[in-house]
Amino acid sequence: MNPPLLEVRNLSIRFATEENAVDAVKGVSFQIEKGETLAVVGESGSGKSVTALALTRLLPEPPARYVGGEILLDGHDILQMPPRELRAIRGKRIAYVFQEPSTSLNPVFTIRSQIAEMLRLHRPEVTDIDAEVAKWLGLVGIVDPAQRMRDYPHQLSGGMQQRAMIAMALSAQPDLLVADEPTTALDVTIQAQIIDLLRELKTQLHMSILLITHNFGIIGGIADRVAVMFRGKIVETGPAKEVLHNPRHPYTRALIACIPRLGQRRRRLTVIDHESLG
Ligand SMILES: Nc1ncnc2c1ncn2[C@@H]1O[C@H](COP(=O)(O)OP(=O)(O)O)[C@@H](O)[C@H]1O
Numbered sequence: 001m002n003p004p005l006l007e008v009r010n011l012s013i014r015f016a017t018e019e020n021a022v023d024a025v026k027g028v029s030f031q032i033e034k035g036e037t038l039a040v041v042g043e044s045g046s047g048k049s050v051t052a053l054a055l056t057r058l059l060p061e062p063p064a065r066y067v068g069g070e071i072l073l074d075g076h077d078i079l080q081m082p083p084r085e086l087r088a089i090r091g092k093r094i095a096y097v098f099q100e101p102s103t104s105l106n107p108v109f110t111i112r113s114q115i116a117e118m119l120r121l122h123r124p125e126v127t128d129i130d131a132e133v134a135k136w137l138g139l140v141g142i143v144d145p146a147q148r149m150r151d152y153p154h155q156l157s158g159g160m161q162q163r164a165m166i167a168m169a170l171s172a173q174p175d176l177l178v179a180d181e182p183t184t185a186l187d188v189t190i191q192a193q194i195i196d197l198l199r200e201l202k203t204q205l206h207m208s209i210l211l212i213t214h215n216f217g218i219i220g221g222i223a224d225r226v227a228v229m230f231r232g233k234i235v236e237t238g239p240a241k242e243v244l245h246n247p248r249h250p251y252t253r254a255l256i257a258c259i260p261r262l263g264q265r266r267r268r269l270t271v272i273d274h275e276s277l278g
């Protein structure tokens with residue numbers, strides 16, 4: 001049987017400074033099959049971004065230290081790879097989209113030149129850069145891509161910037177797209193559009209997605225499986241429908257109770273009682 005695209009086994013990560021040590025990730029295990037979307041859901045500070053960045057060893061070492069575990073990409077442990085091999089994986093096999101456009105888009109370059117740079121790095125065989133850039137911008141739903149590619153990031157709306165970032169990440173044709181809170185900075189309508197877009201792209205491109213969010217409300221239409229993260233650990237995992245409709249862990253139930261529902265008056269968010277959850 002083929003190994004999964006990505007398998008994280010018992011991963012533990014500690015941030016150590018002279019003053020203190022924080023165990024940000026504690027024995028986390030999960031896997032992502034080819035073409036599958038896994039959502040990792042948990043409140044702020046639960047270790048989601050640290051886990052995401054660890055996948056291609058992007059955390060600053062020190063203060064980060066990989067205390068234990070394995071990150072297997074097609075069966076090869078990323079934590080044992082020499083730097084040259086790692087660089088070949090970043091962006092090319094595992095690409096990222098973050099919450100803030102400013103983390104990926106450089107304000108002083110046009111969208112075209114930024115996607116062209118990705119192509120130069122990861123797909124040197126591409127000769128017609130304009131056509132390729134327009135193709136990816138069109139695929140993420142940017143109208144009139146031949147014109148829009150000449151824009152600088154600030155000329156695009158927040159939702160369009162997010163689409164451009166997704167186009168940039170996808171232009172390398174990665175096997176896994178890691179989307180870390182890709183819609184958190186956007187208003188609710190645009191959030192839904194971006195999630196719809198990711199769902200379409202996943203089907204069209206047969207890629208795997210790791211969708212990271214604090215909001216259970218956005219994953220219903222896209223996630224195949226869900227892993228719920230709490231204080232550095234995965235406390236519940238399963239098929240998305242099952243976890244959403246029949247959550248087992250009290251923390252999962254609390255997160256689901258926090259989902260803002262459309263058409264309802266804003267209710268006070270359920271306060272998650274950490275002490276009772278241990
Ligand atoms: N560079 C860092 N140095 C020290 N601690 C960090 C660093 N990055 C993250 N952490 C800690 O790791 C924990 C998990 O953070 P993070 O993965 O960013 O949470 P999430 O993405 O779920 O909101 C937090 O306690 C955070 O303070």
Ligand SMILES: [Mg+2]
Pocket residue numbers: 048049050180181
């Ligand atoms: Mg985060």
